[in-house]
Amino acid sequence: MELFVVDVSGGYRLPRPEALMTDFLLLKPAAPALLPRDERGFAGRSVELSELDTIGDGGLAMLAGAGGGGKTALAVRWGHRAAGRFPDGQLFVNLRGFDHVAQPMEPAEALRRFLTALGVPTRHIPAGLGGRVALYRAEMADRRALVVLDNAGVATQVRPLLPAASGCVTVVTTRNQLTGLIVREGAKLTAVPPLSTADAAQLLINRLGWDRVATDALAVAAVIDRCARMPLALSLITARAGGRSLAAVNAEIGPADAAGDPHTSVRAVFAWSFGRLTAPAARLFRLIGHHPGPDLTATAAAGLTGLTVGQATVVLAELARAALLTEAAPGRYACHDLLRAYAAERVSRSARP
Numbered sequence: 001m002e003l004f005v006v007d008v009s010g011g012y013r014l015p016r017p018e019a020l021m022t023d024f025l026l027l028k029p030a031a032p033a034l035l036p037r038d039e040r041g042f043a044g045r046s047v048e049l050s051e052l053d054t055i056g057d058g059g060l061a062m063l064a065g066a067g068g069g070g071k072t073a074l075a076v077r078w079g080h081r082a083a084g085r086f087p088d089g090q091l092f093v094n095l096r097g098f099d100h101v102a103q104p105m106e107p108a109e110a111l112r113r114f115l116t117a118l119g120v121p122t123r124h125i126p127a128g129l130g131g132r133v134a135l136y137r138a139e140m141a142d143r144r145a146l147v148v149l150d151n152a153g154v155a156t157q158v159r160p161l162l163p164a165a166s167g168c169v170t171v172v173t174t175r176n177q178l179t180g181l182i183v184r185e186g187a188k189l190t191a192v193p194p195l196s197t198a199d200a201a202q203l204l205i206n207r208l209g210w211d212r213v214a215t216d217a218l219a220v221a222a223v224i225d226r227c228a229r230m231p232l233a234l235s236l237i238t239a240r241a242g243g244r245s246l247a248a249v250n251a252e253i254g255p256a257d258a259a260g261d262p263h264t265s266v267r268a269v270f271a272w273s274f275g276r277l278t279a280p281a282a283r284l285f286r287l288i289g290h291h292p293g294p295d296l297t298a299t300a301a302a303g304l305t306g307l308t309v310g311q312a313t314v315v316l317a318e319l320a321r322a323a324l325l326t327e328a329a330p331g332r333y334a335c336h337d338l339l340r341a342y343a344a345e346r347v348s349r350s351a352r353p
């Protein structure tokens, strides 16, 4: 007999009225699903995905690597792939440890979000960090859930968010190796290097189709090289290639950096992508460089630019098509922190944002 319905206001599953008549008055907490959407055209990472598979119940994994290298996409991909292991929910939070504009997220705020997602009514969420940690651990105690802590800057940002439950798995992503978590919490480190050349080619094939990639091996190699095999830069190129050949796109970006500095060549890709925007989209993108919120809605974009909400919606869609923004949830756009830092630089270079 099905006893439960979902209470959309609170998140707890409440018994149907007829169930109230029975002796089976059970309250079952909701299963939160905070994991972002899976990456379209995800390529490669079979080694890293298998390493994550070896994390046992109660385990802690750390994905470490450079910005734009694909850590978040990997954690999200694995979370969706392993969802069957976590029937009691998937929690996800961006701790903003590497954001040039926004402050890192305080553990107390991350816990407030988690507790809300776990169905705890606002009035029952303790004010202090200690109370929130205790309630979070109690809520997680009997669950088999996944916790993804994205962009952790320091170990102290992570520790209060560890569920301490034997059925849970935690995945932390970071640009720093958080040695304290390895030593004290036994985190298992998985390095996330740039994609292999074959996986970078697979990314291009997944997004552009086999025909366009197979017909020009030289241009493919040049594009992969200038992107330093970094998926963020490859994504900007595939988003903006349109119907043109990769050779034409490559020529348009300009000569590759003679010294072969990956930082310089990736920035040339950012500049190329930015340079192809319409004026209103370029202006909004520059303003996003200094917008402290993690997500942007059309209303917020209208407030930033003075455009109407309708116009802002069109401009946001252009930036998302260019992969300079990602639609994290319907109508909510996020900007990768490397792109945001680039946008902020464009503001300081431009007299008129």
Ligand SMILES: Nc1ncnc2c1ncn2[C@@H]1O[C@H](COP(=O)(O)OP(=O)(O)O)[C@@H](O)[C@H]1O
Binding pocket: 039, 040, 041, 042, 043, 044, 045, 065, 066, 067, 068, 069, 070, 071, 072, 073, 074, 173, 203, 231, 232, 233, 235, 326, 336
């Ligand atoms: N394995 C992959 N296959 C396809 N696209 C990827 C892959 N990894 C990352 N991406 C793309 O590259 C972008 C940057 O990756 P992300 O995971 O955000 O990097 P990081 O978290 O290391 O800064 C993502 O928006 C995603 O579109």
Ligand SMILES: [Mg+2]
Binding pocket: 071, 072, 073, 150, 151, 173
């Ligand atoms: Mg990331």
